[in-house]
Amino acid sequence: MFAGIVEELGVVKRVFRKGNITLIEVSAALTLADTKIGDSLAVNGVCLTAVEINKDSFAFEAIPETLKVTNLGALRGGEKVNLERSLRVGDRISGHFVLGHADCLGIIRKKRYFNGNLAFEIAVPVEFIKYCLPKGSIAVDGISLTIASRKSNTFSVYIIPHTLKNTTLDFRGVSAGVNIEFDLLVKKEKYCKSFCLE
Numbered sequence: 001m002f003a004g005i006v007e008e009l010g011v012v013k014r015v016f017r018k019g020n021i022t023l024i025e026v027s028a029a030l031t032l033a034d035t036k037i038g039d040s041l042a043v044n045g046v047c048l049t050a051v052e053i054n055k056d057s058f059a060f061e062a063i064p065e066t067l068k069v070t071n072l073g074a075l076r077g078g079e080k081v082n083l084e085r086s087l088r089v090g091d092r093i094s095g096h097f098v099l100g101h102a103d104c105l106g107i108i109r110k111k112r113y114f115n116g117n118l119a120f121e122i123a124v125p126v127e128f129i130k131y132c133l134p135k136g137s138i139a140v141d142g143i144s145l146t147i148a149s150r151k152s153n154t155f156s157v158y159i160i161p162h163t164l165k166n167t168t169l170d171f172r173g174v175s176a177g178v179n180i181e182f183d184l185l186v187k188k189e190k191y192c193k194s195f196c197l198e
Helices: 064-069 126-131 161-166 184-197
Strands: 008-018 021-027 040-043 046-053 057-062 080-085 104-114 117-123 137-140 143-150 154-159 177-182
Touching (some): 021 046, 137 154, 154 161, 177 184
Antiparallel strands (some): 008 080, 021 057, 046 057, 104 177, 117 154, 137 143, 143 154
């Protein structure tokens, strides 16, 4: 489990196939410090297991399904990724509970400034828009954000300068794919209401 607070921007060293598994090697410093083989880390908000630890990098294995439903399948060498270590008991939770299980791939439709504040408008498959509650939490590429508004199949989030500087959002343009994980509490409530009505 994670909090959606990016600790570090890692850099993809290489992506290579090994049978049906894709290995993703990422250079890092802070998140590498106390990570051991078998630990979970969020890479662009996707929970992956460290299977190899090197002097200045670690490697993760990704199955075809993970690559299909996230933007990890499009990663290339030299690209930056958001990194976050899993929570430990007693940690302060500055964002919201994030499982690292992307629900869908969102597409950035607009990226513009309103009164000096940067806003992203992101489209998601229409069946997921019910989870986008204004003022509710959402994870975009593993970044805990607050939904400002929603339309038929898009939602908007505002980005403060600190977040822009310390995450991959500064490099994401219109048409870019971003990993979306909806708030667990919203999904649970919607699921329970649907289940109870059946």
